[in-house]
Amino acid sequence: xxxSEQLAxxxxxxxxxxxxxxxxxxxxxxxxxxxxxxxxxxxxxAAAVAKTGGVHxxxxxxxxxxxxxxxxxYNLLDEKQVYFFPSSYKRSAAYGAVAPFYLLQIxxxxxxxxxxxxxxxxxxDRVAGERRTELERIVAEGWFHLGDYxxxxxxxDAYRRSGGEMGRNENYLLGYSLYRQARYDEARPCxxxxxxxxxxxxxxxxxxxxxxxxxxxxxxxxxxSFAMAANEAFDAAIAEDxxxxxxxxxxxxGGGLFNEAIxxxxxxxxxxxxxxxxxxxxxxxxxxxxxxxxxxAAYTALKHYPSPDGNLRAALQKIAYFRGLEAxxxxxxxxxxxxxxxxxxxxxxxxxxxxxxFWLGEIAVARGD
Numbered sequence: 001x002x003x004s005e006q007l008a009x010x011x012x013x014x015x016x017x018x019x020x021x022x023x024x025x026x027x028x029x030x031x032x033x034x035x036x037x038x039x040x041x042x043x044x045x046a047a048a049v050a051k052t053g054g055v056h057x058x059x060x061x062x063x064x065x066x067x068x069x070x071x072x073x074y075n076l077l078d079e080k081q082v083y084f085f086p087s088s089y090k091r092s093a094a095y096g097a098v099a100p101f102y103l104l105q106i107x108x109x110x111x112x113x114x115x116x117x118x119x120x121x122x123x124x125d126r127v128a129g130e131r132r133t134e135l136e137r138i139v140a141e142g143w144f145h146l147g148d149y150x151x152x153x154x155x156x157d158a159y160r161r162s163g164g165e166m167g168r169n170e171n172y173l174l175g176y177s178l179y180r181q182a183r184y185d186e187a188r189p190c191x192x193x194x195x196x197x198x199x200x201x202x203x204x205x206x207x208x209x210x211x212x213x214x215x216x217x218x219x220x221x222x223x224x225s226f227a228m229a230a231n232e233a234f235d236a237a238i239a240e241d242x243x244x245x246x247x248x249x250x251x252x253x254g255g256g257l258f259n260e261a262i263x264x265x266x267x268x269x270x271x272x273x274x275x276x277x278x279x280x281x282x283x284x285x286x287x288x289x290x291x292x293x294x295x296x297a298a299y300t301a302l303k304h305y306p307s308p309d310g311n312l313r314a315a316l317q318k319i320a321y322f323r324g325l326e327a328x329x330x331x332x333x334x335x336x337x338x339x340x341x342x343x344x345x346x347x348x349x350x351x352x353x354x355x356x357x358f359w360l361g362e363i364a365v366a367r368g369d
Contacts, residue, residue, distance in 0.1 A: 036158035042072035049077060067107070067115035069124055074100065101131065108138055115150070116142035133162040141173060168194050172205055184212040195225075200234040207238050210245065223249035234270070243268050244277050251284050258288040263298075286315055294325040308350065317346040321356050328359065337363050 044260040049056050060066035075081045084275070100123055107115045120139040124132055140155035141211060158172050162167060175190030187272035191212065192206035210225035226249065247268050250261035270277055282301060289298030302316045324339030356368035 021065060042069055043077065045069075046073060046076035050069050064112075064114045064118075069111070071119045075122075098334045101135070104135070104138065108142065111145075113142040113145045117146065117339055133159060133239045138172070144173050144177065149180045152177040153181075166193075168197075168201060172201060175205065176208060179208050179212065187218075189213045193228050195228060198231070203229050203231055203234045203238055203242075207242055210242070211303065219249050219253055223253060238270055240268075240275065240277075243271070244281060246273075246361075247281065248284060254288070254291070258292040261288045261295075262292070264265055283312070285321075286312075290315070290319060292369055293322075295326060299323050314348040317343050317348050317352050320346070321352045324356065328363070333366060334361050 003363050043369060046057075058066075060069055063329050069080065077170045078226075078348050100119065104116060104120050104123065106228060107119075117139055120142065123274035124135045124139065127135065136159040140152050140159060141236060143149075143155060152173060156170065156177075159170070164170070170293045171190045172192040175194065175300060176188045177263060178187035178190065188209060191209040195202050195209065206225045207229035210222045213222035213225060214221070223246060226246040230246050232239040241265070247261060247264035250264050251258065254261050262285060265281050265288065268275075268281045269285065272278060275281075282304070286298050287299050289295070297314070298319045302312060320343035322341045324343060326331075326337045327335035327339060340356040340360050340363070344353050344360065347353045
């Protein structure tokens, strides 16, 4: 005899049960059951139903409590005679064998995932074949929505062993679950299977795939994945973060060629001018301009700062100096003098201050001053 059968037998033989049944028969009676813990209510209620017969309506505190009660009644009573409102009007007693599966699907579609994992988990042990495979898949996603990624992985593994097909959605559920468990190397191949279509699922998968690559030290692939995730047509927060990281990695991997980094960082600043990262993006942009020796563009970008800090003032001094040398080499002594005077006046770096004053002296000699 199972533990459940023993508890049911105990409730049926309890001294309190006859009194409970007598109270049931009184018109408009309200019965309060005290000192019942855990699943005891289910056993006493089932015993009362079996003893008194007739129609009984049980109103639970909420949907989750109702789901637990329903699952207990399925095990303690004739399942064909147990109904769940409001879903039970969709079935008849003739379909009692399949009704729990239809009900589970309805509850899943309505977002009642606690019911899904509780009831679905017990239903799995009672079926085989395609229905078992389908249940394992539904319960896996139920656990996913509840944030239990270990259980998600467990039921997806069972789903695969039962012959379930791992499509894009299934690979995403598994890949993201592994990612949330910090198993980045295992998550990568699953998330790779999701990417491709121009949709929100690809954006989300490629964004987390990029982080997996970063944690593994593969910045090149991380950059490519961030580029895929930077589509503002879907999740705006992911798109912004992905675009910033795309530009940052373009800069870090420039290898002396910064045109693409400049393009991406300019795009980020244009799309998200008020973002907290806009300042950092401008700093990277200035560095990219400087490293590409585009001093004019770097100078223009620096001048957009309303109140630059010490680092930016040092960068402005250096860039103004090289801008002045460029003008000098073109024979534009007035332009050169203006830039070199600005560089010397900033005076954050003694080195560039001294160099600027030296070339101002050369310009004075050339002018005959």
